[in-house]
Amino acid sequence: MNYYNAPGQMDLSDRMAIEVGLTRKDSFRKIAQVLRRHPTTIAKEVKQNRTYISGNYWHGKDCHYVRTANMHHICGDMECEKNCCSCQYDCRRVCPRYKSVACHRFEKPPYVCNSCHDRNKCQKEKYIYSAKYADAVVTRRRSESRQGVRIAPEEMKALDALVTRLVKKGQPLVHIYAEHKDEIPVGLRSLYVYIDKGLMKVRNIDLRRKTGYKPRKGTHKEIPFSQKYREGRTYEDFERFMAKAARDSVIEMDTVKGVRESGKRLLTMIMRKNSVMLLFLMPDGTADSVVRVFDYLEKGLGINTFQRLFPVILTDNGSEFKRIDALEYSDDLQHRTSIYFCDPMASWQKPHIEKNHEYIRYVLPKGKSFSPYTQEDITLLMNHINSTRRPGLNNKAPYELVDANDEDMMALFNLMKMHLIPPDEVHLKPDLFLKKN
Numbered sequence: 277m278n279y280y281n282a283p284g285q286m287d288l289s290d291r292m293a294i295e296v297g298l299t300r301k302d303s304f305r306k307i308a309q310v311l312r313r314h315p316t317t318i319a320k321e322v323k324q325n326r327t328y329i330s331g332n333y334w335h336g337k338d339c340h341y342v343r344t345a346n347m348h349h350i351c352g353d354m355e356c357e358k359n360c361c362s363c364q365y366d367c368r369r370v371c372p373r374y375k376s377v378a379c380h381r382f383e384k385p386p387y388v389c390n391s392c393h394d395r396n397k398c399q400k401e402k403y404i405y406s407a408k409y410a411d412a413v414v415t416r417r418r419s420e421s422r423q424g425v426r427i428a429p430e431e432m433k434a435l436d437a438l439v440t441r442l443v444k445k446g447q448p449l450v451h452i453y454a455e456h457k458d459e460i461p462v463g464l465r466s467l468y469v470y471i472d473k474g475l476m477k478v479r480n481i482d483l484r485r486k487t488g489y490k491p492r493k494g495t496h497k498e499i500p501f502s503q504k505y506r507e508g509r510t511y512e513d514f515e516r517f518m519a520k521a522a523r524d525s526v527i528e529m530d531t532v533k534g535v536r537e538s539g540k541r542l543l544t545m546i547m548r549k550n551s552v553m554l555l556f557l558m559p560d561g562t563a564d565s566v567v568r569v570f571d572y573l574e575k576g577l578g579i580n581t582f583q584r585l586f587p588v589i590l591t592d593n594g595s596e597f598k599r600i601d602a603l604e605y606s607d608d609l610q611h612r613t614s615i616y617f618c619d620p621m622a623s624w625q626k627p628h629i630e631k632n633h634e635y636i637r638y639v640l641p642k643g644k645s646f647s648p649y650t651q652e653d654i655t656l657l658m659n660h661i662n663s664t665r666r667p668g669l670n671n672k673a674p675y676e677l678v679d680a681n682d683e684d685m686m687a688l689f690n691l692m693k694m695h696l697i698p699p700d701e702v703h704l705k706p707d708l709f710l711k712k713n
Contacts, residue, residue, distance in 0.1 A: 282312035291407035298390040325410035331401040340375040514616035524549035528629035529591040540646035550677040555658040563599040576691040635661040638704040663697035
């Protein structure tokens with residue numbers, strides 16, 4: 277009797293069962309029996325869709341002696357004065373004392389570290405199987421595999437010559453496909469797609485009825501707005517969390533719209549500890565655009581610096597912040613920040629960012645489109661705003677409150693091209709960008 281008879285491909289529920297089984301140290305055979313699939317299928321699923329997490333080694337070297345070794349000129353460069361452990365050259369290739377401390381348990385079944393008790397505090401390279409991320413990887417891979425032309429270049433060339441020749445004679449595609457079905461390696465719908473994407477010499481204008489068709493309007497279904505992403509992240513949860521954390525570690529976040537709901541939008545952040553406001557110009561107000569800003573900051577600053585600069589973020593309930601997992605976690609599943617949401621219609625819970633939006637409106641009044649501007653323009657505006665002295669800051673500007681010895685803030689300044697504007701040169705009127713030119 278064949279027990280491995282589950283129909284179709286694995287879905288998210290199957291992958292969640294695999295993740296639970298791996299955490300409980302179940303064998304592939306036991307997990308396969310639950311899912312009615314072959315153990316080899318489970319093993320391939322884990323190896324192909326596991327998530328790699330890079331190690332956090334001293335100077336990036338997984339050597340046992342990297343912290344204590346005081347060696348020079350191992351590579352043969354006698355003019356180099358650096359300690360070999362801190363050099364950009366990979367000393368592990370030539371050092372006779374090299375002794376790896378990397379863990380290689382994931383090279384054998386179950387190929388991941390889900391069941392390891394030291395997983396959360398381990399600084400070595402590791403693999404984690406996450407059902408959610410594995411399902412996303414499979415979905416993306418399946419989507420990419422279906423894109424583009426699915427036939428060989430020679431077949432495409434022959435198909436193009438056949439179809440173009442007959443269409444030029446005035447023959448409809450339906451007639452061509454019915455007559456030459458055995459010679460055409462794709463379906464009728466694919467022919468229309470190839471022509472529409474400009475992959476063939478024949479164009480839509482050569483098809484008699486194609487140009488007369490209007491795009492179909494799909495049936496619109498109202499999808500109820502889900503508040504599930506707010507669970508455990510409400511303002512009450514924020515206050516309970518902040519009872520044990522430093523109040524000045526909070527970053528308030530919001531967005532500023534232009535003339536229309538669509539189009540470019542500003543993502544704004546303000547640090548409560550020094551009132552420095554960050555401005556990012558996004559192409560739209562989607563959740564993906566916000567995630568891209570977070571990824572840009574993390575990659576530019578490094579995960580550790582990002583964690584120290586943006587430990588807690590308080591924002592409103594806009595749909596652009598609903599991809600909470602992608603915001604709180606990096607691509608390799610490292611926790612980079614904690615996000616909480618204000619109560620609905622309670623903008624007073626993040627007063628600093630709301631007040632600072634006034635400075636933006638001095639230069640970009642309501643009803644003015646953000647389309648003509650670039651990130652360079654917005655950075656200029658950000659520098660003028662942060663160079664404005666305020667009574668609430670003891671008549672100092674936010675930039676003046678930043679300690680020059682704060683390495684994290686200096687890294688942010690370099691990444692964002694932030695610098696202090698002389699007091700008499702601060703300009704907060706709509707002609708700011710004209711003065712730049």
